Amino acid sequence: MQDLATKHTEVSLKAFGVMLTKAAVLWSKTFQVLRRKLNQNNQFKDEDTNGVYVPNPDDYPTFPPLPPRDFFQDPIKQFDKVAARKFGAPQGEYEDKPLYALYRFYEFVALDSVTNYRNCLEAFWRKKTWPVHEIPDPQDPDPERYAFLAGCTYLIVRAFNARVTLGLDRQMPALLIPEEAEMLRNRPDHLRTYERVPEWAEKAHPLKELLVVPTHEGGVLAGKEDKRADHDFLDKGILLWTPHISFT
Known part of the structure; x- marks a missing residue:
């Protein structure tokens, strides 16, 4: 009975670990998208306050x-x-x-x-x-x-x-x-x-x-x-x- 409980705990920990890994990957991707978007906004802000490209x-x-x-x-x-x-x-x-x-x-x-x-x-x-x-x-x-x-x-x-x-x-x-x-x-x-x-x-x-x-x-x-x-x-x-x- 104790072995069964131990195995159940190990499985739960592994599942929790997988969940944390997926969450970290998702957050990383979201952060990259937000950072690119912020860079784009800053670039346009430097060129035009209305976000419209000004020919250079x-x-x-x-x-x-x-x-x-x-x-x-x-x-x-x-x-x-x-x-x-x-x-x-x-x-x-x-x-x-x-x-x-x-x-x-x-x-x-x-x-x-x-x-x-x-x-x-x-x-x-x-x-x-x-x-x-x-x-x-x-x-x-x-x-x-x-x-x-x-x-x-x-x-x-x-x-x-x-x-x-x-x-x-x-x-x-x-x-x-x-x-x-x-x-x-x-x-x-x-x-x-x-x-x-x-x-x-x-x-x-x-x-x-x-x-x-x-x-x-x-x-x-x-x-x-x-x-x-x-x-x-x-x-x-x-x-x-x-x-x-x-x-x-």
């Missing part, structure tokens, strides 16, 4: 952005500015466009921010109605930035065509059953949709003075003969460490 120029990209050399002067400061933005298009624009995406990609390549320029590539890939060759001519007045933009289109094409070679397609759905994936891999090469660079990028003149692009750590390549240099950028007069453009 720092939340939007400038168009066109800085020339390449300006990014090299203080890359940490410039990256912080780019990363702090809330929107991808200039203030007053409510629809993303291929040219805006190209300029965003340019900024992250110039800053050698690998994760971010890969994310830009993936986002562009998913824009099924944005063929690379149809990216409009930016007619950028800055020769170095214009040449850099042209080089960026070559990077996009190379990244996309590497995926096409594997059997992937920008028009395919996000999820594929194994049979569909196998069919795409076995598709004849002439039926695959390969990308190509815009005509304006092909015609973009190389820079007269070599533009040397440092890495995010401040390193630079030895010269044009360095095997690590990106050949498409070299054709535009830019010495750039070949970016890691593969993305999943």
